[in-house]
Amino acid sequence: KAGVTQTPRYLIKTRGQQVTLSCSPISGHRSVSWYQQTPGQGLQFLFEYFSETQRNKGNFPGRFSGRQFSNSRSEMNVSTLELGDSALYLCASSLGRGKYEQFFGPGTRLTVL
Amino acid sequence: AQSVSQHNHHVILSEAASLELGCNYSYGGTVNLFWYVQYPGQHLQLLLKYFSGDPLVKGIKGFEAEFIKSKFSFNLRKPSVQWSDTAEYFCAVNAGNYQLIWGAGTKLIIKP
Numbered sequence: 001k002a003g004v005t006q007t008p009r010y011l012i013k014t015r016g017q018q019v020t021l022s023c024s025p026i027s028g029h030r031s032v033s034w035y036q037q038t039p040g041q042g043l044q045f046l047f048e049y050f051s052e053t054q055r056n057k058g059n060f061p062g063r064f065s066g067r068q069f070s071n072s073r074s075e076m077n078v079s080t081l082e083l084g085d086s087a088l089y090l091c092a093s094s095l096g097r098g099k100y101e102q103f104f105g106p107g108t109r110l111t112v113l
Numbered sequence: 114a115q116s117v118s119q120h121n122h123h124v125i126l127s128e129a130a131s132l133e134l135g136c137n138y139s140y141g142g143t144v145n146l147f148w149y150v151q152y153p154g155q156h157l158q159l160l161l162k163y164f165s166g167d168p169l170v171k172g173i174k175g176f177e178a179e180f181i182k183s184k185f186s187f188n189l190r191k192p193s194v195q196w197s198d199t200a201e202y203f204c205a206v207n208a209g210n211y212q213l214i215w216g217a218g219t220k221l222i223i224k225p
Contacts, residue, residue: 003156041217043203056212101147
């Protein structure tokens with residue numbers, strides 16, 4: 001069974017640009033969560049999608065948005081990039097919500113210059 | 114606001130030493146508890162989880178964790194660590210609204 005895939009793996013952008021990250025969950029998984037990981041901060045929850053609907057949102061500005069498609073693939077968009085957005089963005093998928101184990105992808109390393 | 118605290122950000126041990134990593138959370142209701150591990154260059158993966166029942170849960174690679182409700186704790190233990198246990202360990206709590214709240218992580222270095 002293929003794991004969670006994320007594209008691209010690495011991105012370099014400049015301040016003010018926007019970026020779109022993609023996540024393909026494990027087949028059959030309907031829940032996709034996004035996290036921002038930075039050294040010393042752990043994982044900060046961005047949002048969760050289930051059945052194409054955003055179910056939860058973390059404490060991030062409106063520049064961060066996402067969506068989920070009918071095949072459960074998800075995209076995350078960050079507009080007007082800031083230096084502080086440099087981080088590893090992780091996608092995790094699970095069969096359902098709550099108790100289900102989350103399976104993580106390798107992440108997209110975003111560097112904002 | 115709900116939060117998860119991992120008390121040690123860095124831990125250095127010698128092989129065969131015993132390990133205990135602390136995790137405390139702030140939520141008074143029913144919780145689901147997880148420990149994840151990230152080995153160097155690898156994805157985050159589940160180490161063990163607690164939903165209900167026996168508060169002592171066993172996971173992969175000889176790890177175990179004990180849920181102590183009165184202390185709001187879910188500490189991770191291993192009686193004898195190996196060099197291959199070098200990794201970053203994350204505690205996560207799911208409380209009420211399906212969202213996982215994560216601790217800041219503990220970097221564990223095992224000296225051979």
